[in-house]
Amino acid sequence: MALLEVNNLEVCFGLRKGEVKALRNIDFKIERGERIGIVGESGAGKSVLGFSIINLISQPGYVSQGEVMFEGQNLAKMNHQQLRSIRGNRISMIFQDPMMTLNPVLTIGDQMVECLMEHRTISKQDARNIAVQKLQQVYIPSPETRLDQYPHELSGGMRQRVVIAIGLLMDPDIIIADEPTTALDVTIQAEIMELMLELCERNNVALILITHDLGVVSQVTQRTFVMYAGRIIEQGPTKEIINDAQHPYTQGLINALPQMGVRGKRLHQIRGAMPSLQSVPVGCAFRERCDYAIENCSHNVPDFTESGGCKVACHMVAELKREEQAVKLEIKGGAQ
Amino acid sequence: MNMTAIVEEQTVSNWQRFRQSHFWHSFCIDKVAQISFLVFVAYVIAALLAPLMAPFDPYDPGSIDIMNSELPPSWQEEGDATFWLGTDAQGRDLWSTILYGTRVSLMIGICAVMLQAFLGICIGLVAGYVGGKVDSLLMRLADVQLSFSTMMVAIIVLAVFQATFGTQLYQELAMVMLILVIGIAEWPQYARTVRASVLAEKEKEYVDAARVMGLRAPRIMFRHILPNTLSPILVISTVQVANAIISEAALSFLGLGMPVSQPSLGSLISSGFEYIFSGSWWITVIPGLVLIVLVLVMNLLGDWLRDVLNPKLYKG
Amino acid sequence: MLAFLIKRLAQAIVVMFVISIISFSIQDNLGDPLRELVGQSVSEEERQALRDEMGLNDPFLVQYARFAGNALHGDLGTSYFFKEPALDVILKKLPATLDLVFGATLIIIGFSVPLGVYAAINPRSMFSKIVMGFSTVGISVPVFLTGIGLIYLFSIELGWMPSFGRGDVGHIFGFWDTAFLTSDGLAHLVLPCFTLASIMLPLFIRLIRSEMMEVLQSEYIKFAWAKGLAPKRIYYLHALKNTMLPVITVGGVQIGTMVAYTILTETVFQWPGMGFLFLEAINRVDTPLIVAYLIVVGAIFVITNTIVDLIYGLVNPTVKLFGGK
Numbered sequence: 001m002a003l004l005e006v007n008n009l010e011v012c013f014g015l016r017k018g019e020v021k022a023l024r025n026i027d028f029k030i031e032r033g034e035r036i037g038i039v040g041e042s043g044a045g046k047s048v049l050g051f052s053i054i055n056l057i058s059q060p061g062y063v064s065q066g067e068v069m070f071e072g073q074n075l076a077k078m079n080h081q082q083l084r085s086i087r088g089n090r091i092s093m094i095f096q097d098p099m100m101t102l103n104p105v106l107t108i109g110d111q112m113v114e115c116l117m118e119h120r121t122i123s124k125q126d127a128r129n130i131a132v133q134k135l136q137q138v139y140i141p142s143p144e145t146r147l148d149q150y151p152h153e154l155s156g157g158m159r160q161r162v163v164i165a166i167g168l169l170m171d172p173d174i175i176i177a178d179e180p181t182t183a184l185d186v187t188i189q190a191e192i193m194e195l196m197l198e199l200c201e202r203n204n205v206a207l208i209l210i211t212h213d214l215g216v217v218s219q220v221t222q223r224t225f226v227m228y229a230g231r232i233i234e235q236g237p238t239k240e241i242i243n244d245a246q247h248p249y250t251q252g253l254i255n256a257l258p259q260m261g262v263r264g265k266r267l268h269q270i271r272g273a274m275p276s277l278q279s280v281p282v283g284c285a286f287r288e289r290c291d292y293a294i295e296n297c298s299h300n301v302p303d304f305t306e307s308g309g310c311k312v313a314c315h316m317v318a319e320l321k322r323e324e325q326a327v328k329l330e331i332k333g334g335a336q
Numbered sequence: 337m338n339m340t341a342i343v344e345e346q347t348v349s350n351w352q353r354f355r356q357s358h359f360w361h362s363f364c365i366d367k368v369a370q371i372s373f374l375v376f377v378a379y380v381i382a383a384l385l386a387p388l389m390a391p392f393d394p395y396d397p398g399s400i401d402i403m404n405s406e407l408p409p410s411w412q413e414e415g416d417a418t419f420w421l422g423t424d425a426q427g428r429d430l431w432s433t434i435l436y437g438t439r440v441s442l443m444i445g446i447c448a449v450m451l452q453a454f455l456g457i458c459i460g461l462v463a464g465y466v467g468g469k470v471d472s473l474l475m476r477l478a479d480v481q482l483s484f485s486t487m488m489v490a491i492i493v494l495a496v497f498q499a500t501f502g503t504q505l506y507q508e509l510a511m512v513m514l515i516l517v518i519g520i521a522e523w524p525q526y527a528r529t530v531r532a533s534v535l536a537e538k539e540k541e542y543v544d545a546a547r548v549m550g551l552r553a554p555r556i557m558f559r560h561i562l563p564n565t566l567s568p569i570l571v572i573s574t575v576q577v578a579n580a581i582i583s584e585a586a587l588s589f590l591g592l593g594m595p596v597s598q599p600s601l602g603s604l605i606s607s608g609f610e611y612i613f614s615g616s617w618w619i620t621v622i623p624g625l626v627l628i629v630l631v632l633v634m635n636l637l638g639d640w641l642r643d644v645l646n647p648k649l650y651k652g
Numbered sequence: 653m654l655a656f657l658i659k660r661l662a663q664a665i666v667v668m669f670v671i672s673i674i675s676f677s678i679q680d681n682l683g684d685p686l687r688e689l690v691g692q693s694v695s696e697e698e699r700q701a702l703r704d705e706m707g708l709n710d711p712f713l714v715q716y717a718r719f720a721g722n723a724l725h726g727d728l729g730t731s732y733f734f735k736e737p738a739l740d741v742i743l744k745k746l747p748a749t750l751d752l753v754f755g756a757t758l759i760i761i762g763f764s765v766p767l768g769v770y771a772a773i774n775p776r777s778m779f780s781k782i783v784m785g786f787s788t789v790g791i792s793v794p795v796f797l798t799g800i801g802l803i804y805l806f807s808i809e810l811g812w813m814p815s816f817g818r819g820d821v822g823h824i825f826g827f828w829d830t831a832f833l834t835s836d837g838l839a840h841l842v843l844p845c846f847t848l849a850s851i852m853l854p855l856f857i858r859l860i861r862s863e864m865m866e867v868l869q870s871e872y873i874k875f876a877w878a879k880g881l882a883p884k885r886i887y888y889l890h891a892l893k894n895t896m897l898p899v900i901t902v903g904g905v906q907i908g909t910m911v912a913y914t915i916l917t918e919t920v921f922q923w924p925g926m927g928f929l930f931l932e933a934i935n936r937v938d939t940p941l942i943v944a945y946l947i948v949v950g951a952i953f954v955i956t957n958t959i960v961d962l963i964y965g966l967v968n969p970t971v972k973l974f975g976g977k
Binding site: 491498499582589591624631636 | 795934
Binding site: 054056058080083084085086087088089092093095096097100101102103104105106107114115118119150152163166 | 869870871872874875876877878879880881882883885889890893894897967968969970
């Protein structure tokens, strides 16, 4: 049995203008110690997915269908009391902006100790000792003095380390990291990502990494899920997705990345913009931006097609694959 | 003929645009807003038409008979049908006095707020547009002005004036003084909000564009920036008129406002207060209710406008 | 801490300087001290001689310097009416006014925090809607009408509470009297305190509610939920502490308003406090008393603002009061 299994998850937001579906037909599994990435543009619903796993979607959002099975229990159906024993304990979250994540009027120590004392019967002194240990694990110098400092006395990178330390406090089974490095300086981004990779490997923690940064995903994760307009459109081993993307959208994302060592080549751009979730068109949501769209795309939502090690939701997968091989042959032929 | 047709067409389309707006729509579904608006309109009409609607002229000593003093409302046993809300301690018809009092209260409230708005908008525009030292000086001034409460400043200023001029002259100047004091004391509300809006608008491209086109600063401010600050100004103004009316009433209650011979709602309540212990409740209670309802509908309208227009108001 | 004190002291000096100038101009322009002292029967020459002797013909600055010098020694002149030092007359009434302010503050804090927090946590509950409705009505009722209404209901109709005066007072520290110590005094305090509180209470309920709702939307509150903390801890520690920061600042500003409204409350309830005395002084053109009142109120202002700043600094860790980097 997988550690976490999300089946046919659907999340709705009850707005004044009516219901808006932020997530549809989400299925995935994650094993103990596995690291997966969830990639997509902002507004694709990837953050909502992260929050819906621990049933913490902000009002007026709610899980309208499907289940989130964690060790045989459905988190989507749990009451508050039960959820609290999971949140921060078995599944913890790391948020995007460390400047906003820590409560400005409480000390670092308070914010760590309270979490330990909530989930365990433990003395305050023991809780502090554990907090110091965890701060050491995330390489924060002189952790004892940090405990009595307030968040504003720490730099952004340091604060994100504290947030990670809080995430690790209870030795959770899963960490959900929602864009953990987006708000940080580029130089610090890499450090933090390396730290997370190291900690997950050492403690055998599963990681769900939510990001728009394909570079980060390829650095850390084993499997990748690409989201578009509330759906997963491609999934598979990270290596294959990066090197050999099948879905036209994923291809577009990868082509939009600047490549090391390639000069003078224009960066590719996907034309148009993602439709807002309030007006997702019938059929494939990507078809209006897609170069390969056919008649069928505007009628039916594509199912997943197995292609190599990946699953791709596109009507044109087979054709694209063939075309790609043809191009490759041509290049080979040309070389000869 | 063509011209009129065009003008007509334009007004029609403006009206239609208004009918389709979010503003109109939320008014249509909000019962509280509709009732508040109707009541407010009724007040304005009553204030405007007071000389026509009032059966007696409370300013005319000739029409008052002291024998009629302290008559209860007509539905009570000792009531007199001529005075349906009863009479006050001087024998004036309460209904007429309330109509005139509403007129005075509304007039002071609206004029004071117009003065506030004028001062505040000018200062706010200048502070926001010029920036730098002028800005920090003006805003510091606003802080100081706000930290002395309006009530306190008004009480002191009016008290000193009354003591200096003597009661007689003061009573003649009371209305002007009230408008000036309440108007000057509250300008920072507007100035801060307008300044904040200007600072936000200043960054936008259309202001740069106007400047590139060679428009002069005052024109840019009044023609281009000011219209964008209208919704916060509207929201503030509604609440400020309500506040000004309350302030006026409080000052009149202390004997620092409108004289009994030319009463506002506040001075009516004040003059009735001594008689409440002897059982003549109506002289205080009826004008009191009139005042509360007026202020309440204005506050409700203000709340509704705030919700609908949702402007960025200056906090703190 | 030292820097804070110096900054505060400088502010206090500026405020008191401004107030002293205002007060002095009032004293200079209002009434004729000579007439108050010697009456009408003295000849013009004698008057002039007296004027010179009293320094009333000196240049403005000299007179102001003398006024300020005396004021620094606690001498604000003698009340024309009471024939006593004006400052003493005012200070004797200070405890009565502070009783009111203290009682009203207790009521405001005691009601606005729980009600505002409740309305923020349960914005859709019936009770919240009733509370918010009442606070809108409360804002619309002028404070003197609240007072009159309470008197009419509880004193005249029901006869439960006394309608005016301060009742018996108890003494503490030998020099201070307060109505809080006797049951009669407490009974007299109830209506005026609620009246004075009525002006601020709705404002604070609305303020606390809107600030708290904003805080509840913040990332750190979401993070606290994600940590699996108990709702009690999230609401009453994480959210409330952040809510109170802007509330304390606004509260500091409102203290000035509250002092002004004591004048109204004291007038309605004939409460023997400073405000009531001040209005009487105005009617009698008792200039030294008016000046003394202004200066005492200015001092209260400076002191309370300092206290509010101190509290703010204690609650908000980003403000460093005590040394530090």
